[in-house]
Amino acid sequence: MTTSLSPDQKTIHFLNRTSFGATPNTVQRVNRIGIRAYLDEQLEPEKIADDLAEAKTAGLKTMRLNPGQLFELYPPPKIAKEQAAMGAQMQQAPRLIIYELQQARLLRAVHSERQLYELMVDFWNNHFNIFAAKGADRWLTTSYDRDTIRPHALGKFRDLLLATAQSPAMLFYLDNWLSVSPNGAFTRMPANARRRGLNENYGRELMELHTLGVDGGYTQQDVREVARCFTGWTLVRPRGDAEFHFEPRLHDPGEKIVLGRRINGGGMEDGRQVIDLLADHPSTAKFIASKLARRFVADDPPAAIVNRAADAFRRSEGDIRTVLRTIIDSPEFLSPDVYRAKVKKPLEFAASALRITGADTKVTPQLVRYLGRMGEPLFLAQPPTGYPDTGSSWISPDMLLTRMNFAADLVGNRLDGARVTAEGLRDTQALIRLIAPDSLSPATRQALAQTDQKDAPALLLAAPEFQRR
Amino acid sequence: MNFSRRSFLKSTGLGFLALGLPPSFLVRAAGAEQNARGKALVVVFQRGGMDGLNVVIPFKDQAYYALRPTIAVKEPATGEERAIDLDGYFALHPALMPLKPIYDKGQLAIVHAAGSPDNSRSHFDSQDYIELGTPGIKSTPDGWLNRYLSEKPVPGSPFRGVAVSPQMPRTLAGSAPALSMSSIEEFRLRNAAMASVLENLYTNSADPLFRQGGKSLFDAMAKLRAIESKLPPSTGSYPMGRLGNGLKQIARLIKAEVGLEVAFTEIESWDTHVAEGGATGQLANRLKELGEALAAFHQDLGDHLEDVVVVTMSEFGRTARENGNRGTDHGHANVMFVLGSSVRGGKVYGRWPGLAPEVLYEGRDLNLTTDYRAVCGEVLTRHLGQRDLSKIFPGFRTRGSLGLVA
Numbered sequence: 001m002t003t004s005l006s007p008d009q010k011t012i013h014f015l016n017r018t019s020f021g022a023t024p025n026t027v028q029r030v031n032r033i034g035i036r037a038y039l040d041e042q043l044e045p046e047k048i049a050d051d052l053a054e055a056k057t058a059g060l061k062t063m064r065l066n067p068g069q070l071f072e073l074y075p076p077p078k079i080a081k082e083q084a085a086m087g088a089q090m091q092q093a094p095r096l097i098i099y100e101l102q103q104a105r106l107l108r109a110v111h112s113e114r115q116l117y118e119l120m121v122d123f124w125n126n127h128f129n130i131f132a133a134k135g136a137d138r139w140l141t142t143s144y145d146r147d148t149i150r151p152h153a154l155g156k157f158r159d160l161l162l163a164t165a166q167s168p169a170m171l172f173y174l175d176n177w178l179s180v181s182p183n184g185a186f187t188r189m190p191a192n193a194r195r196r197g198l199n200e201n202y203g204r205e206l207m208e209l210h211t212l213g214v215d216g217g218y219t220q221q222d223v224r225e226v227a228r229c230f231t232g233w234t235l236v237r238p239r240g241d242a243e244f245h246f247e248p249r250l251h252d253p254g255e256k257i258v259l260g261r262r263i264n265g266g267g268m269e270d271g272r273q274v275i276d277l278l279a280d281h282p283s284t285a286k287f288i289a290s291k292l293a294r295r296f297v298a299d300d301p302p303a304a305i306v307n308r309a310a311d312a313f314r315r316s317e318g319d320i321r322t323v324l325r326t327i328i329d330s331p332e333f334l335s336p337d338v339y340r341a342k343v344k345k346p347l348e349f350a351a352s353a354l355r356i357t358g359a360d361t362k363v364t365p366q367l368v369r370y371l372g373r374m375g376e377p378l379f380l381a382q383p384p385t386g387y388p389d390t391g392s393s394w395i396s397p398d399m400l401l402t403r404m405n406f407a408a409d410l411v412g413n414r415l416d417g418a419r420v421t422a423e424g425l426r427d428t429q430a431l432i433r434l435i436a437p438d439s440l441s442p443a444t445r446q447a448l449a450q451t452d453q454k455d456a457p458a459l460l461l462a463a464p465e466f467q468r469r
Numbered sequence: 470m471n472f473s474r475r476s477f478l479k480s481t482g483l484g485f486l487a488l489g490l491p492p493s494f495l496v497r498a499a500g501a502e503q504n505a506r507g508k509a510l511v512v513v514f515q516r517g518g519m520d521g522l523n524v525v526i527p528f529k530d531q532a533y534y535a536l537r538p539t540i541a542v543k544e545p546a547t548g549e550e551r552a553i554d555l556d557g558y559f560a561l562h563p564a565l566m567p568l569k570p571i572y573d574k575g576q577l578a579i580v581h582a583a584g585s586p587d588n589s590r591s592h593f594d595s596q597d598y599i600e601l602g603t604p605g606i607k608s609t610p611d612g613w614l615n616r617y618l619s620e621k622p623v624p625g626s627p628f629r630g631v632a633v634s635p636q637m638p639r640t641l642a643g644s645a646p647a648l649s650m651s652s653i654e655e656f657r658l659r660n661a662a663m664a665s666v667l668e669n670l671y672t673n674s675a676d677p678l679f680r681q682g683g684k685s686l687f688d689a690m691a692k693l694r695a696i697e698s699k700l701p702p703s704t705g706s707y708p709m710g711r712l713g714n715g716l717k718q719i720a721r722l723i724k725a726e727v728g729l730e731v732a733f734t735e736i737e738s739w740d741t742h743v744a745e746g747g748a749t750g751q752l753a754n755r756l757k758e759l760g761e762a763l764a765a766f767h768q769d770l771g772d773h774l775e776d777v778v779v780v781t782m783s784e785f786g787r788t789a790r791e792n793g794n795r796g797t798d799h800g801h802a803n804v805m806f807v808l809g810s811s812v813r814g815g816k817v818y819g820r821w822p823g824l825a826p827e828v829l830y831e832g833r834d835l836n837l838t839t840d841y842r843a844v845c846g847e848v849l850t851r852h853l854g855q856r857d858l859s860k861i862f863p864g865f866r867t868r869g870s871l872g873l874v875a
Contacts, residue, residue, distance in 0.1 A: 178743060178793070179794075200798055343678070382737060382738075384592075385592075385593050393636060395678060396632075396636060396649040397682065397686035397689055398650045398651055400679075400683065400686050401656065404663075405660075408659055441674065441675055442673075443674045444670060446670075447669060455663055462667060463670060
């Protein structure tokens with residue numbers, strides 16, 4: 001084992017961790033201005049022009065609509081049928097909204113210049129996962145991605161946490177909109193028979209998955225108390241122009257103790273105090289630092305890097321940029337031990353294959369379905385955990401087979417929605433320099449020697465080296 | 470030079486001959502693939518936390534109807550939307566009607582108040598605990614179904630352990646090779662010209678994760694192609710959905726006698742926090758799919774049913790009391806089904822702890838009286854003939870036999 005990476009390996013490693021895959025252009029730019037300056041640029045995405053990605057997604061009209069407009073244009077099948085019966089034109093199914101979200105996610109991963117930002121949008125969407133096909137979330141996920149996650153993806157964790165807590169999509173997904181004080185005598189309560197008690201779902205996942213982590217030191221009693229604090233955090237018009245709304249009549253005004261601290265904000269302030277308490281909690285710093293280190297460094301990241309990142313999280317009051325910089329600046333980040341240590345998840349695999357081949361992409365249902373077969377149907381992770389970030393989760397025989405078939409279909413121009421040119425694939429050596437500079441395995445070398453020139457790119461994309469980043 | 474893995478194997482065999490070692494193990498391994506009818510365990514996982522109290526309803530327990538004013542299922546009687554009486558105390562949810570004849574035949578046993586003893590109410594922890602076989606211990610590196618496969622020293626068919634699920638479930642993950650797939654037909658490489666090169670590349674890779682993954686993949690593809698022509702069509706009328714498809718694929722593998730020993734499939738969406746429904750509604754729809762799929766599997770297997778035991782499980786039951794949204798929250802003990810012709814069915818097993826407030830677990834959930842490992846352990850010993858369970862369920866001791874399997 002060599003003691004350090006070669007300069008070419010450092011560039012590829014850095015780009016494979018901070019983007020959806022190295023391309024000739026990004027390699028050239030990193031080599032010209034250096035890793036540090038490149039990272040600085042990527043951490044200020046608002047200053048990076050992104051014409052191609054914007055042009056590619058311009059035709060996805062649902063991406064610009066609000067939930068009310070989406071509901072009107074893509075009503076649930078039952079309403080659509082009634083309208084059609086009254087002579088109205090048959091509307092398109094809400095499925096199309098999710099399909100456009102999936103398209104946009106993949107198109108941006110492939111074409112955006114703001115690679116680190118898009119990657120963090122994907123990371124936070126997964127961290128604060130919602131299931132886009134659950135009930136009203138079919139019309140709320142577009143806004144969740146656009147208005148809740150994207151504005152804060154490189155901002156302050158506390159802002160992101162509060163935004164998710166108040167997002168109609170999360171309020172609906174984890175049922176908090178239905179949770180009401182168990183002890184209240186609601187003489188003037190809205191006449192909604194379904195709202196008659198406490199629902200712990202959000203309180204639990206808020207601590208287990210969004211902030212403290214399952215070993216973060218909370219109890220079942222804390223879950224209950226947090227749920228009580230968030231009573232009244234609800235939404236109006238879930239199927240329509242949905243908005244966050246605090247309803248004092250649904251709120252539990254009694255005394256609450258969370259993690260040993262008395263919560264005494266009163267009304268909506270109770271929930272805010274819980275957000276602050278959790279955002280400032282050392283377990284949260286550790287948990288978020290671990291997850292980011294797992295994303296950027298290794299499945300089982302070195303303790304030193306996690307501790308440093310957790311420390312940066314605390315000192316910067318949860319500034320996501322600062323934590324990312326700390327991780328990427330750490331000496332362990334460029335250690336040979338973590339070179340290609342991560343297995344690409346399906347989105348990363350597919351996007352990097354489209355990027356490295358310079359494919360002209362217009363995402364189609366076939367392309368999106370491929371991601372599903374690889375195990376990652378976008379926006380459709382049902383459990384609140386989102387998708388796993390460990391290599392062994394992504395290499396079952398079926399998933400591996402799907403990756404090999406994707407590589408062959410892409411290079412053979414049989415993939416509906418992606419066109420590769422012979423020019424983009426001619427230079428096998430150039431592809432190798434982008435995938436595994438000075439580090440192609442003997443097995444892959446031998447396989448290449450036995451392969452037809454025209455199949456060489458497919459083989460490279462199907463090889464173990466390209467499954468890792 | 471162009472050597473395939475198989476010619477490599479052959480030459481290794483010759484090497485053994487040259488060394489004077491008997492090639493009998495090679496012969497035996499090859500033979501095992503051709504005649505591999507054997508016993509099998511099929512695990513059905515119900516992800517999301519099934520509300521067992523509304524699945525096998527304790528209609529004689531005084532507390533049941535008080536705890537569930539809007540979602541209780543009415544006691545058995547003539548008329549619509551009534552529970553189906555099993556033994557005068559428990560009744561089956563009406564959507565599970567397809568299972569009643571199987572119960573009456575004595576081929577379906579029910580274990581109530583069963584599950585994992587850990588008190589976690591997290592879906593993810595609880596599923597992991599059950600799948601790993603070590604409640605309360607998260608660091609266990611492999612699943613209990615995989616450890617069962619590891620206990621047998623002779624390497625056999627690549628179909629010893631098969632999951633028909635979108636991802637390899639943790640319960641089948643581990644050092645023994647296991648396979649996950651979504652369907653038999655689509656399990657093939659589309660660029661056939663590259664198959665042998667890719668196979669060499671993966672099986673000779675220095676990357677252990679991908680070497681193992683590739684080996685499982687190419688072994689399985691080769692064997693599937695070899696048996697494809699003799700795969701019987703399915704004869705059951707399976708419902709649409711993941712479970713129906715999963716059981717259909719598993720039945721085909723069992724009937725093709727490819728050496729399947731443990732199989733896994735799953736059905737989602739049991740997390741009924743809101744508007745759970747009673748005799749009809751959300752939960753009833755899931756149960757309809759479950760009942761139809763199990764009944765179709767039962768019929769499809771024909772005389773192979775004697776080789777098979779199906780066990781159903783879910784990560785936890787749900788609160789005894791309905792919540793404010795006409796649903797139920799994460800709870801504790803649940804109900805399990807054990808189905809097969811070697812099962813002593815037609816009976817509800819397990820001590821009933823009752824639903825009175827003072828006997829509820831942590832004041833809110835059905836108490837647990839049977840550990841799911843006792844149920845699975847008994848199937849492993851009595852049906853699959855696995856004597857020693859100490860590595861499969863480390864640290865777990867059963868207290869006598871339940872008598873579930875003949």
